[in-house]
Amino acid sequence: MNSIDKQKVDVVLGTFFGDEGKGKVIDYLTSKNGYTVNVRANGGNNAGHTIEVNGKKHVFHLIPSGILNEDTTVIIGNGVVIDPEVLKREIDTLKENGISIDNRLFISDSASIILPYHILKDRAQEVDRANEKIGTTGKGIGPAYADRANRYPLKVSDLVNNYKVFAINAIQVAINDLNYKKCFEENNLNEVEVSNLLCSFSKEYSEFLKPYVIDTRSKLYQEIKKGNTILCEGAQATMLDVDHGTYPYVTSSNATIGGILTGTGLSHKNINDVYGILKAYASRVGEGPFVTEEKGEIGEVIRKLGHEYGATTNRPRRCGWLDLVALKYACQINGINKLAINHLDTIGKLDNFKLCIAYNYLDQKITPQNEQFNIRNYGNYEPIYECFEGDFSLEKAKDWNSLPKSVKEYINCIEDLTETPITLIGTGPKRENIIEIEKPKVKILKPYETSY
Numbered sequence: 001m002n003s004i005d006k007q008k009v010d011v012v013l014g015t016f017f018g019d020e021g022k023g024k025v026i027d028y029l030t031s032k033n034g035y036t037v038n039v040r041a042n043g044g045n046n047a048g049h050t051i052e053v054n055g056k057k058h059v060f061h062l063i064p065s066g067i068l069n070e071d072t073t074v075i076i077g078n079g080v081v082i083d084p085e086v087l088k089r090e091i092d093t094l095k096e097n098g099i100s101i102d103n104r105l106f107i108s109d110s111a112s113i114i115l116p117y118h119i120l121k122d123r124a125q126e127v128d129r130a131n132e133k134i135g136t137t138g139k140g141i142g143p144a145y146a147d148r149a150n151r152y153p154l155k156v157s158d159l160v161n162n163y164k165v166f167a168i169n170a171i172q173v174a175i176n177d178l179n180y181k182k183c184f185e186e187n188n189l190n191e192v193e194v195s196n197l198l199c200s201f202s203k204e205y206s207e208f209l210k211p212y213v214i215d216t217r218s219k220l221y222q223e224i225k226k227g228n229t230i231l232c233e234g235a236q237a238t239m240l241d242v243d244h245g246t247y248p249y250v251t252s253s254n255a256t257i258g259g260i261l262t263g264t265g266l267s268h269k270n271i272n273d274v275y276g277i278l279k280a281y282a283s284r285v286g287e288g289p290f291v292t293e294e295k296g297e298i299g300e301v302i303r304k305l306g307h308e309y310g311a312t313t314n315r316p317r318r319c320g321w322l323d324l325v326a327l328k329y330a331c332q333i334n335g336i337n338k339l340a341i342n343h344l345d346t347i348g349k350l351d352n353f354k355l356c357i358a359y360n361y362l363d364q365k366i367t368p369q370n371e372q373f374n375i376r377n378y379g380n381y382e383p384i385y386e387c388f389e390g391d392f393s394l395e396k397a398k399d400w401n402s403l404p405k406s407v408k409e410y411i412n413c414i415e416d417l418t419e420t421p422i423t424l425i426g427t428g429p430k431r432e433n434i435i436e437i438e439k440p441k442v443k444i445l446k447p448y449e450t451s452y
């Protein structure tokens, strides 16, 4: 491995609870840097990436967000769980929109399949959890990953190599699992109906997936050897990571940097830039702790201004303020060296806005710097806020110098407390609504130093 190899792979990750605008940043970076490959590493169609290009809105759930750049090859990596029905719909929509995927879309033979009964089980589990719901997207993600951990033969290669054997195994899994049996009963499905459903599912989607399936690990390795560049796309985000997030209110995959490596087969030695994506406020969809949540009127105002409704489930998102203690944690866990902040235009529509710069916890102060943050205690932290002046427009902003004073103060505060530079600012939903910033060396005010 020489030092040039290290330059080849960049990564995009969410820093909070997802919906930070990763799709838009991936599309922007792909069109700007011309990555040869964009590979998705984890999650399934629980994700919803919205991208607006040339007046058209595209929503992707499984297809990597770089697909709109015709010179980029996109890969669905081995860490992804694939609902083939959803993928088929997405591919059909791309074709209807005149976007070619021939020889541009590849699917890992080691990715896992979401079966119709995974979806039934996901929804039934949520009903059983009663007051302790996770608020899943109901797309079968958890049960599909659980069956992967159970080592059932339900991988893409199993399906495309022999759909009959795949169907037999899928039926066997269903029959042996009491929970699945219960789901079928609840949905008035008998064993014959389940078997017929799984047989036709397996036949249809084996044929459909086959042309796209390859060993993507080997493809990625060859691209690196050829000197080509790769952008890795994480789904969901740090606080939803099954290990490092607000467990059990998390998704079932690793949405952090480790998931990028295990979900693609790339080596850590290839990784160069790790972009952490955040919003100028915060949002969460589903249950679980959210320290900086605004439950009242202001939360509703942010939701409306930011159009915070889920791209996958259309659920209203819970809204609140950006939290620098949690952001610092995300930077540490993931080795983030560049931040991209979206929706700065949105908070400019407020008269003033808040930024969480520390927490109170028992008799302790927890700051981004003092390394006392413990994700297991997250739900018990009380936010300490700094206030910033809003009421600004970014319409004419093109670079650091043309940003309003309060925005500069805000950015300086985020950078100082997380010790990570902000390099991209999102000023609207379209691809062109991104400003790259390079700051002068001399800093301006740090208001939080005087008040805190």
Ligand code: IMP
Residues within 6 Å of the ligand: 017, 018, 019, 046, 047, 048, 134, 135, 136, 137, 138, 139, 140, 141, 142, 235, 236, 240, 249, 250, 251, 252, 285, 286, 287
């Ligand atoms: P699951 O991934 O459907 O099992 O849902 C687990 C939790 O993660 C729920 O709180 C979901 O709302 C949340 N979640 C899953 N995917 C996303 C996403 O792409 N954006 C935001 N939240 C998500």
